[in-house]
Amino acid sequence: MTEEKWTWQCDRAIPSDAHLGRRMLDEVLDRLEDLHWSRRDIFAVHLAVDEALVNAISHGNGSDAGKRVQFSCRLSPQKIRVEITDEGPGFDPQALPDPTAPERLDFPGGRGVMLMRAFMSRVEFQDRGNHVVLEKSRSS
Amino acid sequence: MTVVRFRNQKIVEDIYIQELGQELFRLVEADGRQRLLLDFAAVDFLSSAALGKLITLDKKMKAHGGTLKLSNIRPEIYEVFAITKLNRLFDIRKDEADALAAFL
Numbered sequence: 001m002t003e004e005k006w007t008w009q010c011d012r013a014i015p016s017d018a019h020l021g022r023r024m025l026d027e028v029l030d031r032l033e034d035l036h037w038s039r040r041d042i043f044a045v046h047l048a049v050d051e052a053l054v055n056a057i058s059h060g061n062g063s064d065a066g067k068r069v070q071f072s073c074r075l076s077p078q079k080i081r082v083e084i085t086d087e088g089p090g091f092d093p094q095a096l097p098d099p100t101a102p103e104r105l106d107f108p109g110g111r112g113v114m115l116m117r118a119f120m121s122r123v124e125f126q127d128r129g130n131h132v133v134l135e136k137s138r139s140s
Numbered sequence: 141m142t143v144v145r146f147r148n149q150k151i152v153e154d155i156y157i158q159e160l161g162q163e164l165f166r167l168v169e170a171d172g173r174q175r176l177l178l179d180f181a182a183v184d185f186l187s188s189a190a191l192g193k194l195i196t197l198d199k200k201m202k203a204h205g206g207t208l209k210l211s212n213i214r215p216e217i218y219e220v221f222a223i224t225k226l227n228r229l230f231d232i233r234k235d236e237a238d239a240l241a242a243f244l
Binding site for chain 2: 039040043044046047050051054099100105106107108109111112114115118
């Protein structure tokens with residue numbers, strides 16, 4: 001498999017603070033805009049990474065400011081890869097209930113992983129489920 | 141018909157979603173509004189947390205015998221509703237005129 005040639009990267013560790021997470025995400029989205037990624041692709045990355053960050057901060061780290069979220073981003077002309085790791089106990093993504101089931105349709109939560117999978121080219125949970133890799137190949 | 145036009149382009153910040161929920165719930169529970177239209181023309185991003193608030197609002201409306209409709213949703217955001225099958229839960233209309241006609 002050919003190694004991707006990354007042209008930009010960032011690696012950060014942030015406290016479990018949603019506001020800080022979104023500021024970091026905004027930097028990444030600004031990069032995509034500078035590279036003229038399509039509005040649709042930027043929306044997809046925004047949604048999926050936001051969901052993953054919220055999951056790491058709220059579910060993984062229990063919004064404990066003492067726990068950190070590791071965030072890394074790699075950009076090539078045709079691809080973005082984001083990796084997010086929390087300090088939580090992890091979870092089994094295969095065991096998540098289907099949020100589109102009729103009996104769950106009016107539940108207020110449970111859609112984050114589904115949206116990540118729908119909008120990214122690749123979503124992979126690693127280790128005990130507290131590490132997620134998100135990739136998006138540019139569509140235009 | 142009560143029309144709510146969002147001013148924030150990105151319905152994502154937790155505080156905003158909480159305040160939004162409170163204001164919308166007040167319209168239903170305290171003010172007794174029966175027909176509510178949420179206009180998303182200015183919105184270019186919606187998180188799943190915001191979707192959750194909309195679901196709760198829809199339940200409140202139904203519990204109070206009211207009707208909720210959404211309109212002017214951008215294609216990318218509509219895709220979120222379609223993927224999650226929430227387009228079956230919500231009554232989504234093209235624009236305000238379409239929603240008004242549907243309320244009648």
